[in-house]
Amino acid sequence: MPISPSPERLLDLLEAPHWKTPGSTSRKTEGPTARRTEGAAAVNLTVVDHIAAGRRTLAEADRLAAEGTPLARRKAEALRQAQALKSLALMGERTDVRRHACPYCGAYALLLSKAGRAVCINRHCAPAGVQRSWSLVELLMAAPGRPSGVRRSEARPRDDRDPAVIVRFLQHTAHPLTSDQLRRLVTMYELPSWPSRTHRDPRTRSYSLSDVLTAHAVDAAKRTPSDCAQSPRPACDGLADAFFGETKMGGVKVEEAKALCQACPFREPCLEAALADSDVLQHGVRGGLTARERRDLKTRELKAREEGPRDPSKCTQGHDLAGDNLYIRPSSGQRSCRTCTRAAEKRYRQKSKR
Known part of the structure; x- marks a missing residue:
């Protein structure tokens, strides 16, 4: 397997004048509006920005490598390799990524x-x-x-x-x-x-x-x-765009995303971590529930903790669930209070008359 140049060497190559000339890469450096109002750019802005961002990335990699922890060293090496791949892609060589297998299916795809x-x-x-x-x-x-x-x-x-x-x-x-x-x-x-x-x-x-x-x-x-890794991977691995849309994103509907969650071995810890986040951070499908379902679940759990253990013989308002006041739904077997139901219907009728 050929050895790729170091990221520092690739950035040095991009510093050459012929790479910095306008149009030296296939990516556009400015739009038609900029050309009409300001004229053609003196340099290829894509290359210039890439070099500046690359120097910052390599500095961050050096900082992480200096920490010495295994995770920091691993991330530092990943930053360096990623920077090299980006530089090669800017130069027109985009096939180096195929040397890596898919983190989910293991295919070289x-x-x-x-x-x-x-x-x-x-x-x-x-x-x-x-x-x-x-x-x-x-x-x-x-x-x-x-x-x-x-x-x-x-x-x-x-x-x-x-x-x-x-x-x-x-x-x-x-x-x-x-x-x-x-x-x-x-x-x-x-x-x-x-x-x-x-x-x-x-x-x-x-x-x-x-x-x-x-x-x-x-x-x-x-x-x-x-x-090949021997440990299982989450079903949502690599599908962030599909799981973080409330109705449809990336071709996957909410029902399909939730179905993938149900078969995932990490569903329970994922849901536990999602519920630990604040309501502001509740977004997308996590742990098999949408953001609204997770917020409702947190509300119910919080209310149950505040109220403490509830007497099964009484409703939430303290009415006895017995005799004529008890209604059992034939379809689900759910027990409900007739007094509370009549009060709710009365409030609804009064609200409708306004």
Whole structure:
């Protein structure tokens, strides 16, 4: 595996005049309004800002490394590696992120997005319609995920690719494949195939990239088991955008997010930590409950603690739950007070007349 230049060396290279000239990278340095009112920038502002931010990042990494604690050293190294990946991406080399496995599914399916986040393109990694993503520092601090097994597409997916394309994609990973190894993988795990979209010859087959990635991850884990984490990971790992929206965000609805929480081994400690936060910080789906549900739960628990143990033979207002005053709902069996119910109905009618 080629050794990447140090982050300091990459920042020194970006200091060269030809990198600082306008248009030296593919990213826009200013908008049309700025060009009309102020003229063209004398330098590539993207590169200049990147260099300044990179120097600050490396200084923070040095400070953390000086602390000497294992966590501080680990984060310092992650900051340095992330800075190197960002510099390489600015120079046009965006494939280095593929050397890292997805922290959730263990597949070598990561791409660097325009926002600078590592995105897993494996369809079998996240719920339908979304993709898991991590900041580069989060990615480099996390251990590779443990593959859950080989997944196979039941119908022809949108990510079916010819074998040559799949080989080129995996060429930049920590475990590249040759064409012969890909054929062995397809045969060993009985991966489905379809007629190629690009070749007229019907004998030419294409395969789902996600199917191959899951099989490749399982095969790589067998060959190098130390590369894979043995501990389970939270179901929401890499899906922050999907879990922190009250109605719908990132393609995942609240019901789907809550369903993932129910099967998560960390649901109870997650809910406990969420309930410990103040009402101002209650946002998104955590522990299988929305922010409103968590606030209501905290209110009920606080009220119950203030009132102390309640007499089951009386309602909250002190009325006897017996005789004609007791009503039991046939559907749920819930006990309610007729006096309180009539009082609530009376207040509602008076309010409606206003």
